[in-house]
Amino acid sequence: xxxxxxxxxxxxxxxxxxxxxxxxxxxxxxxxxxxxxxxxxxxxxxxxxxxxxxxxxxxxxxxxxxxxxxxxxxxxxxxxxxxxxxxxxxxxxxxxxxxxxxxxxxxxxxxxxxxxxxxxxxxxxxxxxxxxxxxxxxxxxxxxxxxxxxxxxxxxxxxxxxxxxxxxxxxxxxxxxxxxxxxxxxxxxxxxxxxxxxxxxxxxxxxxxxxxxxxxxxxxxxxxxxxxxxxxxxxxxxxxxxxxxxxxxxx
Amino acid sequence: xxxxxxxxxxxxxxxxxxxxxxxxxxxxxxxxxxxxxxxxxxxxxxxxxxxxxxxxxxxxxxxxxxxxxxxxxxxxxxxxxxxxxxxxxxxxxxxxxxxxxxxxxxxxxxxxxxxxxxxxxxxxxxxxxxxxxxxxxxxxxxxxxxxxxxxxxxxxxxxxxxxxxxxxxxxxxxxxxxxxxxxxxxxxxxxxxxxxxxxxxxxxxxxxxxxxxxxxxxxxxxxxxxxxxxxxxxxxxxxxxxxxxxxxxxx
DNA sequence: CGTAACTTTGATTAGTATCAAAAATGGTGG
DNA sequence: CCACCATTTTTGATACTAATCAAAGTTACG
Numbered sequence: 001x002x003x004x005x006x007x008x009x010x011x012x013x014x015x016x017x018x019x020x021x022x023x024x025x026x027x028x029x030x031x032x033x034x035x036x037x038x039x040x041x042x043x044x045x046x047x048x049x050x051x052x053x054x055x056x057x058x059x060x061x062x063x064x065x066x067x068x069x070x071x072x073x074x075x076x077x078x079x080x081x082x083x084x085x086x087x088x089x090x091x092x093x094x095x096x097x098x099x100x101x102x103x104x105x106x107x108x109x110x111x112x113x114x115x116x117x118x119x120x121x122x123x124x125x126x127x128x129x130x131x132x133x134x135x136x137x138x139x140x141x142x143x144x145x146x147x148x149x150x151x152x153x154x155x156x157x158x159x160x161x162x163x164x165x166x167x168x169x170x171x172x173x174x175x176x177x178x179x180x181x182x183x184x185x186x187x188x189x190x191x192x193x194x195x196x197x198x199x200x201x202x203x204x205x206x207x208x209x210x211x212x213x214x215x216x217x218x219x220x221x222x223x224x225x226x227x228x229x230x231x232x233x234x235x236x237x238x239x240x241x242x243x244x245x246x247x248x249x250x251x
Numbered sequence: 252x253x254x255x256x257x258x259x260x261x262x263x264x265x266x267x268x269x270x271x272x273x274x275x276x277x278x279x280x281x282x283x284x285x286x287x288x289x290x291x292x293x294x295x296x297x298x299x300x301x302x303x304x305x306x307x308x309x310x311x312x313x314x315x316x317x318x319x320x321x322x323x324x325x326x327x328x329x330x331x332x333x334x335x336x337x338x339x340x341x342x343x344x345x346x347x348x349x350x351x352x353x354x355x356x357x358x359x360x361x362x363x364x365x366x367x368x369x370x371x372x373x374x375x376x377x378x379x380x381x382x383x384x385x386x387x388x389x390x391x392x393x394x395x396x397x398x399x400x401x402x403x404x405x406x407x408x409x410x411x412x413x414x415x416x417x418x419x420x421x422x423x424x425x426x427x428x429x430x431x432x433x434x435x436x437x438x439x440x441x442x443x444x445x446x447x448x449x450x451x452x453x454x455x456x457x458x459x460x461x462x463x464x465x466x467x468x469x470x471x472x473x474x475x476x477x478x479x480x481x482x483x484x485x486x487x488x489x490x491x492x493x494x495x496x497x498x499x500x501x502x
Numbered sequence: 503c504g505t506a507a508c509t510t511t512g513a514t515t516a517g518t519a520t521c522a523a524a525a526a527t528g529g530t531g532g
Numbered sequence: 533c534c535a536c537c538a539t540t541t542t543t544g545a546t547a548c549t550a551a552t553c554a555a556a557g558t559t560a561c562g
Contacts, residue, residue, distance in 0.1 A: 048486070066396045069482040074396040088389070091382050096389050096487040116378075123374045127367075130381045131342050133388065138339070138347050140391035145317045145325040147399040148443030152550070183508065192399030197550055199510060215559085231320040235299070236347040403518070434540065448518055450542060466527085 004108070006058040009082035009170070014128035016240055024125050027118055033108040044085060044099040044107070051089040053109040057081055060105025061181050064088075065189065066097045075190040077139060078102065078163070078182070082170055087133050090115060103181045135238050142236045147192040150231060152201045155191045157230030160211065162237070164220060169239045176220040205229075255359070257309040260333035260421070265379035267491055275376050278369055284359040295336060295350040295358070302340040304360035308332055311356025312432050315339075316440065317348045326441040328390060329353065329414070329433070331421055338384050341366060354432045386489050393487045398443040401482060403452045406442045408481030411462065413488070415471060420490045427471040456480075 011028060014020060033056075038044065044055055047066065062085050064076040076097060079085055089095040090112045119126030139162075146158050163180060167173035184202065185195040193201070205211050210226040212219045220226055227233075262279060265271060284307075289295065295306055298317065313336050315327040327348060330336055340346040341363045370377030390413075397409050414431060418424035435453065436446040444452070456462050461477040463470045471477055 064392070066392065068396060068400050070400075072400045074400045076392045076395050088385060091378070091385055092389070092489050093491065094486065094489075096489070097392055119378065120374045123371045123377060126374060126377055126381070127342070127370065130377070130384070133381070133385060134339060134342055137384065137388045137391060138343070140388060140395060141315070141317065141327050141348055144327050144391060144394050144398060145319060147395060148325045149319050149321075149323040184510095185508080194551060195509085196511090196552080200550095203510090235345065238343055238345075238347070240344060435542095436540080445519060446541085447520080447543090450540095451518095454542090 004058050006056065006082045007108075010056065010084075013082070013132075014125070017128040017131040018124040020124055020128065024122050027122050028125060031110050031118060032114050033110045035106065036109055037106050038101045038104065040101050040103050040105075042101045044101065045089060045095045046098050047095055049095050050093065051086055051095055051112055053111055054084060054086040054090040054115050055099075055107040055109050057083050057085055058106040058108055061102035062099060062105060063102045063186075063190075064097050064099050073189045074192065075186060076143070077136065078190070080167060080170055080172060084129070084132060087129060088136060102186070138236045138238060152191070152193055152197055153204060154229060154231050155193065156187065156198065156201050157205060157210065157226050158232050159187070159191060159230075160205075160218060160220070161227055161230045161232035164218075164223075165234055165237060165239065169237070176223065178218055180216055180218050182216070255309050257307065257333045258359070261307065261335075264333070264383075265376070268379040268382040269375040271375050271379065275373050278373050279376060282361050282369060283365050284361045286357065287360055288357050289352045289355065291352050291354050291356075293352045295352065296340060296346045297349050298346055300346050301344065302337055302346055302363055304362055305335060305337040305341040305366050306350075306358040306360050308334050308336055309357040309359055312353035313350060313356060314353045314437070314441075315348050315350050324440045325443065326437060327394070328387065329441070331418060331423060333421055335380070335383060338380060339387060353437070389487045389489060403442070403444055403448055404455060405480060405482050406444065407438065407449065407452050408456060408461065408477050409483050410438070410442060410481075411456075411469060411471070412478055412481045412483035415469075415474075416485055416488060416490065420488070427474060429469055431467050431469050433467070 007029070011020075011025060014028070035058075044062065045051060057079055059081050061081075062079045064079075065073050066076065067073050085099050085107070088097075089099075119129060142162075146155050150158060160180075164173065164176070164178060167178045172178070182190070183195075184198045187193075187202075188195045188198045191198070202213065205226075206213065208225070208229070210220070210222050210229060212221060258280070262271075262276060265279070286309075289311075295313065296302060308330055310332050312332075313330045315330075316324050317327065318324050336350050336358070339348075340350075370380060393413075397406050401409060411431075415424065415427070415429060418429045423429070433441070434446075435449045438444075438453075439446045439449045442449070453464065456477075457464065459476070459480070461471070461473050461480060463472060477483075
């Protein structure tokens with residue numbers, strides 16, 4: 001029995017990544033942590049700061065971003081319940097990007113030294129966490145492709161496909177519907193476009209009969225065509241455990 | 252005494268990342284491997300294949316890339332002597348991108364199972380390697396920003412700054428000069444632009460007095476202005492050991 | 503119920519892509 | 533060592549995608 005359902009979710013995910021022993025599991029559960037609730041838009045860590053805690057997202061959404069010298073923001077990834085938010089920073093001396101709350105969110109903050117000790121004494125836990133960060137990397141890579149080589153319609157379609165699959169794999173969405181707690185400006189910052197253009201492209205996706213929207217809820221009408229327009233293949237997500245059923249990804 | 256200077260380079264880098272013991276070092280040196288020489292453009296691994304070896308680049312350059320459904324290529328990163336080419340793939344079931352030789356190159360191929368055993372029995376080595384992959388991630392993130400939010404001139408300037416600093420940190424360049432073994436088409440694929448436009452922007456960088464070029468050699472004339480045009484800060488490279496002197500990065 | 507944040511629409515512009523072709527370079531075999 | 537061919541670089545003309553600017557609607561929220 002875990003303190004919070006998100007912790008059970010993490011442990012189940014780790015178990016698909018490395019053959020953890022009971023001792024490993026006990027060590028994870030024994031990690032010290034402090035609860036915290038953050039309002040939407042609160043910063044978990046800012047670029048340039050030394051990482052002190054590694055946050056596990058217990059509820060809500062978060063995102064990583066950087067801001068250019070011109071003041072333009074680029075969102076680097078979006079994170080959902082059950083994911084670690086700071087492993088990308090925790091083993092480096094200084095954060096190279098910002099991590100911010102997308103919605104109000106609850107986190108469990110694990111002090112970085114405790115985390116380092118854990119992975120040193122429990123190599124398999126370290127491997128599971130390492131793999132987690134490698135999958136983050138795989139998603140970063142796909143975002144480079146998305147922003148670098150796809151036109152606006154594909155870019156947005158691709159993003160919507162990724163969210164659909166990740167939310168479904170995490171058990172946070174079903175029936176081809178999900179709540180996407182991002183403004184059009186944030187979608188623009190995630191795709192390297194402007195908010196105005198996102199608005200038009202979102203319309204276009206509706207006109208083409210691929211999705212419908214009701215406020216921030218997205219419903220996928222034609223998954224196959226959305227995938228095709230978005231040039232989306234799920235391979236880079238490396239979802240191996242609970243294979244999604246509704247949206248049946250091409251491997 | 253190591254078999255190859257690149258191995259000494261790797262070990263020195265690892266030592267800055269985790270406090271390795273003599274046993275750790277011995278275990279690294281005891282890794283089984285096979286030498287191989289690959290011609291330019293040869294594939295080390297293709298998207299969709301299961302990773303069997305993890306290659307250490309002993310000499311030459313390599314790059315990662317993906318190809319969209321439309322057939323457009325996006326280069327994800329460029330790698331130089333002394334770097335591991337496959338850790339991003341080795342702990343996952345299937346490669347999600349291609350790794351290809353940019354120049355003729357020599358590699359030491361380490362079988363993945365041996366690598367997995369090493370990191371399981373030597374957690375500090377695992378941590379050093381993990382940090383290596385986290386720095387790869389940091390570079391991926393910066394590339395998302397570069398391609399997503401900077402105009403063509405900045406993008407290319409940024410790329411040239413990154414290469415300058417990484418090559419210098421690796422002891423492969425000095426005096427603000429380096430050999431960049433990429434065609435303009437490859438530069439285009441790295442920046443999400445077209446080869447024609449790269450040609451024009453490269454000229455513009457020359458006209459502005461920031462660089463000069465002689466074939467594939469780049470000479471940086473005005474580092475400060477190049478950095479400023481490229482909106483470049485070295486933080487994301489997490490170069491902590493041998494701090495570069497000539498190009499003195501802003502921390 | 504008033505105000506700030508967000509979405510939507512229209513008109514215009516800017517930055518890159520595209521297309522086409524010539525010039526330069528590099529590598530190879532004779 | 534030269535001649536040839538493929539690759540790469542360069543240049544010019546034109547087209548198009550998405551940005552920018554501006555303003556009106558709409559929604560959420562205290």
